[in-house]
Amino acid sequence: MPISAPPSPRRAPVRGASAVRPVPSEVPSRAAPPRLRPADREVLWLYLMTRVAVWTTAYCTRWLFPASGDARVPAPVLSSFEHWDWGHFLNIARDGYFPGGPGPGDNREAFFPGLPLVLRAVHVLVPHWTVAGLLVSLVAGAVAAVALARIAELHLPGSGAGRRAALFLLVSPCAVFLAAGYSEALFLAFALPAWLAARRQRWLLASALAAGATTVRISGLFLAAALVVLFLTTLTTRTTLPTRTTKAARTALPTRRDGGASRKRDAAWLVLPGLPALLYFWYLYGRTGDPMAWKHAQERGWYRHFRAPWEAWSQTWHEAFDRTQATGYAAQFQADLLAMVLGLLLLAFLVVRRRWPEAVYIALTLWALGTSYWYMSVARSTLLWWPLWVGLAVWSVRRRWVAIAYLCLVAPLSTALAITFMSGRWAG
Incomplete structure (x- = not known):
């Protein structure tokens, strides 16, 4: 699958800083495409090929890295995905949050109920729990890949940026978690279409x-x-169109709705995302008397106590480089440090470019991850930073060497992290 497409003969390639940067009002028609477009099918084909790569890695891992060095029979290939957080999601879906009555237990209340609820529903049709979890992630990942590609295309229409953004996400160092029964794929399957709709x-x-x-x-x-x-x-941005925008494209842009009633109605809908969290807190309060039981479970199980950002950085650095941890754990702390630096650079870029909505999302994410006892799962959270993948895609269209450099850099990292996770070691 090629990572770039030749420019259309009727449109010059977009290069340099002079390219028009779209504002939120420069978007396609309100009417969503009724079916998959050719570009979407290309992204899905790319997604399918990366899934084949993941399963090839899983097969090889079971043969080459068995739990016992003298094993004659490899473990079942599905066992490659039955590690770490998957156990918590499985326990919640199968037994609920408090099977033995209210109490700390195994801290499973730290995980929000969305994935366990979907997993339990799919299990009605798919009896094997692991297969059900993998199926959820498979479908959710496909939705996320298409949505990410469409978001990227809003920035550089017809440039192939969408396909590149999907590719960069799907081969990123932590991409194995999009294939496992983890929550990242399902979250993106909701979050990215939400952003596209907005x-x-x-x-x-x-x-x-x-x-x-x-x-x-x-x-x-x-x-x-x-x-x-x-x-x-x-509400405040004045619509400005690129100089090369055609008449047809201008008529396709949504009109501003300036009626006060419609604006208030639209604003009222924005309270909806907070309701699931409130309902979950209310449920925890009814079972434990503590609406923040999910937070306290994270503190007990994963040391997510609040600390100043510089203290969290210092502690993570200590664990990464001062030989206090086994090498495998130390390497993951190093990856989290690198991911935090990458996140701060991304935040600075978004602020400079005045991409305030994306900057708010990244800033809140970094604050939540960077104020714990130490960094944990920061590298994995890069999967949720869609501005990163869109930005890399746009940059690679303007600078062709970026795609090659990125792929050469992440290919060994992605393979190493996939093997680490599939062999049962801690992978963030």
């Missing part, structure tokens, strides 16, 4: 999808905050 000013749909994202992860509240900022920018 860019089209379809606020009810955007809010409903963001509510779905909030059932899956607390990050849905960060998305909700970004949607509020995006909504405010649509």
Whole structure:
């Protein structure tokens, strides 16, 4: 699958800083495409090929890296995906949050109920729990890949940026978690279409999808905050069109709805993403008397106590480089440090470019991850930073060497991390 497409003969390639940067009002028609477009099918083909790569890695891992060095029979290939957080999601879906009565237990209340609810529903038709979890992630990942590609195409239409953004996400170092029965794929399957709907000013749909994202992860509240900022920018941003915009493209752009009643109605929908979180807190209060039991479970199980950002950085650095941890854990702390630096650079870029909604989302995410006892799963959270993948895609269109450099850099990292996770070692 090629990573770039030749420019259309009727449109010059977009290069340099002079390219028009779209504002939130520069979006396609409000009417969503009724079916998959050719570009979407290309992204799905790319998605399918990366899934084949993941399963090839899983097969090889079971043969080459068995739990016992003298094993004669490899473990079942499905066991490659039955590690770490999957156990918590499985226990919640199968037994609920408090099977033995209210109490700390195994801290499973730290995980939001969205994925366990979907997993339990799919299990009705798919009896094997692991297969059900993998199926959820397979479908959700496909939705997320197409939505990400469409978001990227809003920035550089017809440039192939959408396909590149999907590719960069699907081969990123932590991409194995999109294939496992984890919550990242399902979160993106709600969050990215929500963002796409908001860019089209379809606020009810955007809010409903963001509510779905909030059932899956607390990050849905960060998305909700970004949607509020995006909504405010649509009220204050004056529509400006590129000089090369055709008459047909101009008529396809949504009109500004300046009626006060419609604006208030759209604004009212933005409270929807907060409702799932409130309902979950209310449920925890009814079972434990503590509406923040999910937070306290994270503190008990994963040391997510609040600390100043510089203290969290210092502790993570200590664990990464001062030989206090086994090498495997130390390497993951190093990856989290690198991911935090990358996130701060991304945030600075978004602020400089005045991409305020995306900046709010990234800033809240970094604050949540960077104020714990130490960094944990920061590298994995890069999967949820869609501005990163869109930005890389746009940059690679303007600078062709970026795609080659990125792929050469992440290919060994992605393979190593996939093998680490599939062999049962801690992978973030």
